[in-house]
Amino acid sequence: MRTDSEHFDVVVAGGGMAGVSAAIASARHGARTVLIQDRPVLGGNSSSEVRVTPHGAAAFHGYARETGVISEALIQDRVVNHARIWEDGWTNSVWDMVLYDMATRTENLTLQLNTGVEDATVVDGRITRITARTWGAELIHDISADVFIDCTGDGTLGELAGNPGRQGMEAGSEFGEVYAPDEATSDTMGSTLCFKTVDTGAPTEFHAPDWAVRYDDERFFLKGGRKVPHLECGYWWIELGAPWDTLYDNETLRHELTRHVLGIWDYLKNRDPYWSPRAATLALDWVGQIPGKRESRRLEGRHILREQDLVENPAYEDEVAFGGWYMDLHTIGGLLKDVAEPTTANQWTNPHAASMGSKYVGPFSIPLSSLTSRALSNLFFAGRDMSATHAALSATRVIGTCASMGQAVGVAAALNHAAPNVADAAMANVADVQQTLLRDGAFLVHVGNADPSDLARSATITASSSDLVRGVGPSSQSHLGGVEYWRDYPLFPATGRLERRTAQWIIRGAGQPLDTIGLALSNHGDAPVTLTARLYPVTDIWDYQSNSGEPLASTELTVPVGGPTWVDWDVALPAAAAEGPGYIRIDLEASPDVEWHISPAVLPGQIATYEDRPGHYRRFGSGQTLSFRVSPAQRGYEPGEVISGVARPHRSTNEWRSDPAEPLPAWIQLDWDAPRTVRQVQVTFPGHLLREYHAYPPFFRDPQTLREYEIQAAQADGWHTLARVQDNTSTRVVHTFDSPVTTDRLRLVALKTNGDPSAGVYEIRAYEHPVCTMPSYPGRELTD
Incomplete structure (x- = not known):
């Protein structure tokens, strides 16, 4: 057995979307970061090993899709992925490779796959080092760091370090939550195994093994909210938890879920009156063997997010992330109970009553204090092991929301890792964390751009035309x-x-x-x-x-x-x-x-x-x-909207659109009352916000996003092109010039969109010094 020792500024444990977002955000801000993942691929539940598709706030709210690191990944997946998105089970390795590519091309980021955290050393309320093992390599890692971030989902690092944790459901009396039970219990929502089928083009047979569960009654599916929308891939309601523990009985649950997956497919293939004729040429192509967990251990932070926080959506001073999924409280026991999830059962059986009722919440804010340990001075956490009650976790546990939290703690860690007490420093400097997140493309419900370094905020904005x-x-x-x-x-x-x-x-x-x-x-x-x-x-x-x-x-x-x-x-x-x-x-x-x-x-x-x-x-x-x-x-799409402080529709459209009756090129211009020195420009284009990721087809390029454009600056002899880009699909683009440019006028010239007759811009920022992080997939910049 070999041991190596290394020091990093930031350690991120767990490579799901919370961990990926945290690690990339941290490294982009200059912190030497290591991402430790106990599986061979990134993405956690969203990876091709588990295949739970990334949900988020846009499933229920227009223009509420998560931006930032996860947005870059989802946009790139649609650009390069040939597969249509289905619910749980479709995910292929293209998604894995997008995440791996993003991590690999990020400077300051070290990736340790097939590596799990095994021990943690704590001195005076501070984690000083961890031990991790790379399986298959007989390698032990002794890693010290300034900051640690637990994105393991199970709160493994926090547990090893002695951070207090919670598991199960709180009694309603503890926090006054309407959807909490009368008595506390250790039971949690269950885990799911996904599957995928393939059409062979010829009749096929399937015979379930004797140890599979036998299903014969279609009422179990129809009345239990267990909708079968198609036969291509699996269903969220193939779920088991109690009486087993989703953490300690994970292997037992894997086997039990396998028994049910095979039994359900056997029923659909061979005995269901509607689906069996339609399954004649279908065969099982893949059955997952890693349960997708919804809930296990939650780490206690400085604030425990509650059901009321989702419903009331207070404007926290330390707001750093947001969510918008409904309070999705599955029936404890899953397949062992008659109904999978009461709200969903009501929807499927009575479309006219389709409603989450009071469970429909958001978008709501998430404070840094719910992602910050109250016991350890250098531990953050993000994802489903965040500091929340069982009721609140029902809305925050989805992948898009977890990624939003992950990016937040990655920025907080990177900006404050050198402080003696990192957690205190991050809370004290939360305004800097917020403005950095916004500059990096994230969104906050109650906070807008107040960046004093952004030169665009003092400019007068004009355009060649504006849509009405x-x-x-x-x-x-x-x-x-x-x-x-x-x-x-x-x-x-x-x-x-x-x-x-x-x-x-x-x-x-x-x-x-x-x-x-x-x-x-x-x-x-x-x-x-x-x-x-x-x-x-x-x-x-x-x-x-x-x-x-x-x-x-x-x-x-x-x-x-x-x-x-x-x-x-x-x-x-x-x-x-x-x-x-x-x-x-x-x-x-x-x-x-x-x-x-x-x-x-x-x-x-x-x-x-x-x-x-x-x-x-x-x-x-x-x-x-x-x-x-x-x-x-x-006049709803005026040029001044690009410096409104918000880079998406919210209290206004927050968008400039050119007149679609006038052919491109179109331009939008920043004018200052005196020359400014500009070294960096960031532009946010519309696109990829209106609807859930699931709505977007293969090889999608959002028509609203500029495909080809120029950044120009006015000089004494006319306009000079500083950058020209082709084949762009990114909504956030950053241009850092080789040398500072002094000018009193700067403009973006829209040459081509990806299909929209109007050019559109949500936001333009300009800086004297480079402060914007570079996205992973910029368009192709042309050089002379």
């Missing part, structure tokens, strides 16, 4: 480039029939009146229908309170029989406040005979909702725009 918000109709052309509904999941409503109260967000231009709103409606009844319409101010696109005070205006609209017909409302709203654009919401009361037509086009930043329970809206479909028109056309 006129509306979209039932025949408007879609420019989504093949992005569709994620049809494996129940996204409601499927049509615009007003079976519930329904609303559409519309942007108002600063200082503009709004005279008329028109809606494209059809009346499927046999007599004209009168329905109530109201107009409300809203704070942002996730302002889901449907009863939000006094309306700005209200009326009764008469919808004639037939259609679609444009029904106009003379709202006669006076000029809006001049400080900037903002949203209003038009509501229509339920009227089942009336259909509000869904437009094939998605108007950027303007989404629809429907009332899922009294007083509360949720996203309509997967982020559709309902057909509307406004007069006068509203």
